[in-house]
Amino acid sequence: MRSKKSDKHFPHDGDGRDIETRFAELSKIEPLEITTSRELTMAVMGAGSRGNEYPAYGKLFPGTLKVVAVADIDPDRRRRMGDAWDIPAARRFGDWRELIAAGTGGRLADILLIALPDNLHCEPALAAMRQGYDILLEKPMAQSECECNDLLACQRETGVMVAVGHVLRYSPYFRALKRALELRLVGELVNIQHQEPVMYAHMAHSFVRGNWHDGQATTPMIVAKSCHDLDILKWLVDRHCLRVGAEGGISLFKAENAPDGAPTRCTDGCPCEPHCPYSAIDIYERKRWFLYVFDLPRDCPSEAILEKLRMTDYGRCVFRMDNNQPDHIVTTLLFEGGVTASFTMDAFTPWGGRRSRIMGTLGYIEGDGKTFTLHRFDTCKPYKWSFLPPDGEKYKESGHAGGDLALIRDFLKAVDTRDFSLLSSNLQVSVESHLMGFACERSRLNGQMVEI
Ligand SMILES: NC(=O)c1ccc[n+]([C@@H]2O[C@H](COP(=O)([O-])OP(=O)(O)OC[C@H]3O[C@@H](n4cnc5c(N)ncnc54)[C@H](O)[C@@H]3O)[C@@H](O)[C@H]2O)c1
Structure with a gap:
């Protein structure tokens, strides 16, 4: 029978401290507020x-x-x-x-x-x-x-x-995941499954009707939307990416899928409108989602929204747009040392956010973008992490699960002290994850794996 001591010293198991002590470190969240030497x-x-x-x-x-x-x-x-x-x-x-x-x-x-x-x-x-x-x-x-x-x-x-x-690099959720891997709470990292659920209405809003509907005029979906995710994967794995492969395309948002009799705009009396989950009237006027794009408040009169829908692309039928962004992408990534990851971008989900599954030689982490659970194979116990903001409401005022304001906090700190190392998403590391995105797009279009 193995002694307790030899369990502790399993080669992949971090710095020798017990799991509870290391896991407790993950709840240390940096406050949003900093003081700078000047404004x-x-x-x-x-x-x-x-x-x-x-x-x-x-x-x-x-x-x-x-x-x-x-x-x-x-x-x-x-x-x-x-x-x-x-x-x-x-x-x-x-x-x-x-x-x-x-x-x-x-x-x-x-x-x-x-x-x-x-x-x-x-x-x-x-x-x-x-x-x-x-x-x-x-x-x-x-x-x-x-x-x-x-x-x-x-x-x-x-x-x-x-x-x-x-x-995302600055959000407490991903910072805790990163720290968990640094502390080798899953042992040696082997594989990550990462999903970006875009959410059906967000897809229609931004990538079928909206600013990013044309990947040539902006950037391909895997860069425009998912450069965050490739960046997070590279950051978590902490190794260079060697090879990528990608598949995907448009399954729904194309003319051949338009319902019979659908006019070019949802506001033009479409017979399918009351049943269509992508109806502009439903998304903007009834549900009052994404109204920031019109600079309108949620309680504005319906007519103000309908007028925008009559005049802008946001009122057009999702099957009759000039869109070319894929609504699903599946990628595989190979990193140095044989670590692998798979990433999927999915339009057809009821919620947004991110989903993570991280596999290591000693444990497994499953997370939903807000909370995660570590399951260790030696103790057979689950360890749960959830975000408890240290300075009350203020983290809640930040988009991307706290990431937006935490990024500007670190940027101000770095500029104020001239300490570049305080900046996680500097240009150099971001170039690398962008190149992964462009390589994925080449792979998707050419049907071949691409070496980076
Ligand atoms: N980091 C993130 O998570 C994240 C999230 C959403 C968007 N973005 C990116 O942020 C950027 C801005 O997105 P947004 O949603 O704020 O768009 P937006 O349309 O709300 O804002 C862009 C602004 O630029 C102005 N503009 C356009 N051309 C201009 C010009 N020649 N000179 C001066 N102003 C001009 C527009 O009038 C508009 O107000 C995009 O590149 C987008 O991809 C990043």
């Missing part, structure tokens, strides 16, 4: 949904961050952000190039947030790096492998700090 100033390009998410930190924790310049071609969004931060008229710009032009004699702020559409990430980032801005660049960082490499070369040349918006 850092921010210029914002793109005052849309993401452009408002990160500056919210400065409102929650006054004295840390202040927006002092904004560029948005939408006059209402520009005005709203300008007014919210008392930005002088001379610092309110239309096109992003005006903000760059105004900074030729010296940058306008300590940091720049680039929250423009996907096709406007690389060029502004290159221009801003050359002006010396430290940048928070929304994902996807660029539209091609070549652009990713250009960004990296420019960052190395200029020495500025660039954080990419891989918010």
Whole structure:
């Protein structure tokens, strides 16, 4: 019979501390609030949904961050952000190039947030790096492998700090999973199954009707939506990815699936509308989901929503769009040392979030994006983790399960102290996971495994 001591020293089992002690470490959550040596100033390009998410930190924790310049071609969004931060008229710009032009004699702020559409990430980032801005660049960082490499070369040349918006790395859930693997609570990592359930209505909203419906104009789905997931997988495995393979396509959202008699818009008296889960009237007017895209509050009159549906792509039939993004993708990934992962992106789910299954030589973790359970094979006991925010309500004000505000917290800390190591999603590591995404897309289109 094996002694207790030899159980403890199973070769894959971490630093020798018992499981309970190591597992307890996972509940240490970093508070959102930090103090900076001074109030850092921010210029914002793109005052849309993401452009408002990160500056919210400065409102929650006054004295840390202040927006002092904004560029948005939408006059209402520009005005709203300008007014919210008392930005002088001379610092309110239309096109992003005006903000760059105004900074030729010296940058306008300590940091720049680039929250423009996907096709406007690389060029502004290159221009801003050359002006010396430290940048928070929304994902996807660029539209091609070549652009990713250009960004990296420019960052190395200029020495500025660039954080990419891989918010999941900062969410307490994924931080706890990462720590669990570092502490070898599953022993030696062997395989991960990771799922991104996009959710049926979110798919219709963003990737069939919305901004990301055309993978050529923006980026392919595996980059546009799932670069987060490839990044998380690479981060958890903590090894280089060697080879990827991908399959998938459009199963539902195409003309041949349109119901008989369906007009081009849901608002044009579609006979199927009352039964269609993708009906724009149902999603926006009855359920009142995603109204932020119209800058409308949830309690606005129905007519205001219906007017938007009559005038924009958001009212069009999902079977008669110009979409080309796959609604399901299945990928396999091989990492150094033989560690494997499979990732699926699924439109047809009732909820969003992420689902994780992590297999190691001593244990198994199953998680749902908010909570997870470690099952050890030696003790045969389950160990449950769930997120208990240390500073009350404030984590709840952050999107991506706390990740949005935790990312800007770490970015501010890194800029304030000039300590690049505080930044988990720096440009270099993010280039690597973006390249995995572009390789997956090549594999999906060519039907072959792709070496990275
Ligand atoms: N990190 C994440 O989890 C996450 C989540 C959603 C979106 N994103 C990314 O963030 C970026 C922004 O997405 P969003 O949902 O905020 O989009 P959005 O449409 O709400 O905001 C983009 C803003 O850019 C403005 N704009 C467009 N062209 C411009 C120009 N030439 N000059 C100045 N302003 C211009 C638009 O008017 C708009 O207000 C996208 O690249 C998206 O992929 C990241």
